[in-house]
Amino acid sequence: MARLNLLEETRYEKLPVTVYPDQRTASVTVAARIAKxxxxxxxxxxxxxxxxxxxxxxxxxxxxxxxxxxxxxxxxxxxxxxxxxxxxxxxxxxxxxxxxxxxxxxxxxxxxxxxxxxxxxxxxxxxxxxxxxxxxxxxxxxxxxxxxxxxxxxxxxxxxxxxxxxxxxxxxxxxxxxxxxxxxxxxxxxxxxxxxxxxxxxxxxxxxxxxxxxxxxxxxxxxxxxxxxxxxxxxxxxxxxxxxxxxxxxxxxxxxxxxxxxxFDTPWLVKDCVWHNLLKKKAVIWLATNVRKPILKLTEDDYNNNGMAQLAVEQGPVYDINIDIFNQIQHTITGWPGGKPNADDSQRPERANPAKKRSIVFSPHPDDDVISMGGTFIRLVDQGHDVHVAYQTSGNTAVWDDDVLRYMEFAIDFAESRGDDSADLHKVYDGMRSFFAVKQPNQIDTQEIRNVKGFIRKSEAIAGARFAGLPDSNIHFQALPFYETGKTQKNSVGDKDVELTMELLQKVKPHQVFVAGDFADPHGTHVVCFNIVLKALQRLAQTEEWVKDCWMWLYRGAWHEFKTYEIEMAVPLSPQEVLRKRNAIFKHQSQKDRPVFPGDDAREFWVRAEDRNRETARCYDELGLAEYAAMEAFVRYKF
Structure with a gap:
């Protein structure tokens, strides 16, 4: 019987597939087969x-x-x-x-x-x-x-x-x-x-x-x-x-x-399911999208004709299922990402209290904050929360070499306009030009070049955070050691990376932590930075009482977006707020037009962000919910 059930589950698969919980387990198993x-x-x-x-x-x-x-x-x-x-x-x-x-x-x-x-x-x-x-x-x-x-x-x-x-x-x-x-x-x-x-x-x-x-x-x-x-x-x-x-x-x-x-993706098409809430939500959204109907217009025939008869029988009538899922999605929408003061928060994604929260946005690269959650970032500031931003890495590998020369030329001209001695700057500048003339692909830059590239990203990040409304005291540059190799291949995370993050968290004692959850980032930095914050919070939770009241929210946007059924907080953006977010992204001039590492998406980052935010809003609209210009999406991570 078990064999028949497996054949039923895998009937769409045209060759043998074995799935392991993680790549480490799978790799050890394959290595054992080779060794045998x-x-x-x-x-x-x-x-x-x-x-x-x-x-x-x-x-x-x-x-x-x-x-x-x-x-x-x-x-x-x-x-x-x-x-x-x-x-x-x-x-x-x-x-x-x-x-x-x-x-x-x-x-x-x-x-x-x-x-x-x-x-x-x-x-x-x-x-x-x-x-x-x-x-x-x-x-x-x-x-x-x-x-x-x-x-x-x-x-x-x-x-x-x-x-x-x-x-x-x-x-x-x-x-x-x-x-x-x-x-x-x-x-x-x-x-x-x-x-x-x-x-x-x-x-x-x-x-x-x-x-x-x-x-x-x-x-x-x-x-x-x-x-x-x-x-x-x-x-x-x-x-x-x-x-x-x-x-x-x-x-x-x-x-x-x-x-x-x-x-795994649509298991109701191949087997009977245990209908926990997330799977039910995923299935109903899938059904509405598949038959191109708003959720509240789905019928029993729609369920029966699309592999979801079991759900209709076990938890129907289907209209009750529709209302339940519609309400769940509706409750993810909030214009108050820091919680709405003096409001019933039982159906809201964030707590009402404290009315003014301490929030910290961790940004793996110096532009992930405004690209992925710039609208929410600005909204939190506008609504009076004590918002901090932490730029976890310098991003110094993602700056074009000719930008370094341009900034050095500016520094020389500025020094000479003041009558200052620029001989040392000229010497450094000449050395940089000589290095670039013979530089090989992926060759590590000199420390001075890496510093200038880091300064460029830092100045852009400050401009973006200031545009969002942050005072300079709330802008933090961590320059985590794992990243500062000068190479695209980074070091493994060390205790120092976690300790620096713990120090900042202890200083701010946030009620909210926003962390990049876009693990499809082709450079791998996002998942590394997420794990550093997670380890820091887990260690602090052993001794610090405030951590119990700290919620972690994951954001995406630079590379991919959460699936609609995964979203737990959707922050709608007006056309004006979309424009404000765009202008915050524009502060990162070194990443405009043609970034060094664009991935496989030819669009500029601001275009990617707007397209994804509009797509999220469109998905909500097509499910029968209110129509917004754009939405930023978040998932709560319970650590």
Whole structure:
């Protein structure tokens, strides 16, 4: 019976999928499978031939294999490896090279014979690449084919660098990279303009010949493409769908990457559900959107014809369900994000008391506050709350080099206009120009350049916070140590990061804390900064009484927005308030027009923010609630 139930739940899935609670658990499991294969081959006197992937996805797998080697004696002496791909052209000692990646994450830490390591050669003359690719295929065949192939998946649906349009029988070859793939790699190269346009990759046909194929994917960022690969029609537009034709493949996912699969996203379509309130709210909103009706106009036929008959039977009549969900959504709307004084707060998202709250907005980068919750930020100030803002990082990697020269030229002209000696400034300026003339992609700036870039972001943040109405005493710059590496790859969070945050929280003793909850941030800074605040509050809660009355609100906006069913506080913005928010964002001039790290969204940040805020308001309107120009959304996090 359990087997039949599982088949029913997964009937939309066209290949085997295993979901783990987190990527760490999944990675350890995959590493154990690889280790078992290596040991079995060694016991029979054979070589284990592994196809290996690069990128963020397999890093934890390689870390576990290194641990197994160092702590449990796993030997790689009988292992032959073939990597999926390499950028072209690419020097093997470059920081972005997959040779460097594999050495740093695996090969330099185990006892593998480097003669058994094979990675496509990014240094070849282009006219020699075709012959190299044929030899790469022949070499794999000479070793008896791949025993195991490890894969990730790109947001274009590529496996290896088999981009949309790849043929299912394709072999190892030189390919042109998709624009989205290059955008995703931009941070590693110090800008998209530095990302190679081509790569050498194993073909889909080569991958297919492996006796075991594991594709891994982590986080909600990968959920949309995972759904297409697992449940979609086979298409060259999504090369990963070709894996549906293999009998030897398994997708290994964490809960985030699996979140848009039917059995998790709309489970009422495949099984009977336990209808807790959040699931009921999600289902009714989904139904209203699916049939294009306001919630209060949904009928029993709508429920029955769209997989929700169980809910109608168990908790109906459906009109009562509609009213309940409508009221719940209605109660999320408030023009008083700090709570409405002297009002019944039993149906409001925030408390009425104290009437004047101490609020602190934590902004991972110096512009996240106004981009993501600028309207609410201004509203809190206007309504008389004691509002603080904490800029957690300097954001000094996200400033163009020519902006540094422009500000230095301003400083020199200002000094000379006062009759001050500018010789030292000229010396620093000349050194900066010389450095920029030979600077390599992603090369760490000098400390003086990093300082100037940080000053630029700091001055913009002050201007934005002042525009929102904050006094200078309530503007805090933390410059958390984990960020100040000068590199796009940051250090791990340390106690100092948490201690600095605890000191600020202890100083303010806030009733409200607003924290970035946009964990789809492609740079990863948002989730790191969230965890720092969370750890700080959890530690303080052990000794500080005020923490019991402190509520944490998550905001989004720079990259994604909360789903309508998730929203617990929706702050409507008038057209005038939308304009005020836009002007606050405009204070961040270094991030306008073309930011250094825009992600895969070509729109400017102020346009993204307005579009998302208008979309949230439109969703509420289409569900039958009041129509507003825009809305900022929040979810309460109970720590």
């Amino acid at each position: 294969l290596i040991k079995a081959k060694a016991e029979s006197g054979e070589k284990a031939v592994l196809g290996l992937a690069t990128g963020v996805t397999p890093i934890a797998v390689y870390a576990e294999l290194v641990r197994l080697h160092k702590e449990e004696g796993l030997s790689f002496k009988n292992v032959i490896t073939f990597n999926l791909d390499e950028y072209f052209p690419m020097q093997p000692n470059a920081a972005q090279s997959y040779v460097t990646f594999m050495n740093e994450n695996l090969f330099n830490h185990v006892d593998i014979d480097k003669n058994n390591v094979h990675i496509p050669d990014g240094t070849l003359p282009q006219e020699d690449v075709a012959e190299f690719c044929l030899n790469y295929e022949r070499l794999i065949e000479e070793y008896g084919g791949l025993d195991f192939q490890l894969l990730g998946i790109g947001r274009t649906g590529h496996i290896g660098f088999n981009e949309p349009g790849s043929a299912p029988n394709s072999g190892t070859r030189l390919v042109t990279l998709d624009d989205l793939t290059r955008s995703d790699a931009a941070r590693d190269f110090g800008g998209k303009q530095n990302v190679p346009t081509k790569a050498i990759t194993m073909g889909v046909g080569t991958i297919f010949k492996a006796r075991e194929i594991i594709l891994m994917a982590w986080s909600q960022k990968k959920a949309p493409i995972v759904k297409k690969a697992v449940e979609g029609e086979i298409s060259g537009e999504v090369p990963a769908t070709y894996l549906q034709l293999s009998d030897n493949v398994e997708f290994v996912l964490d809960e985030g990457a699996a979140s848009e699969l039917t059995r």
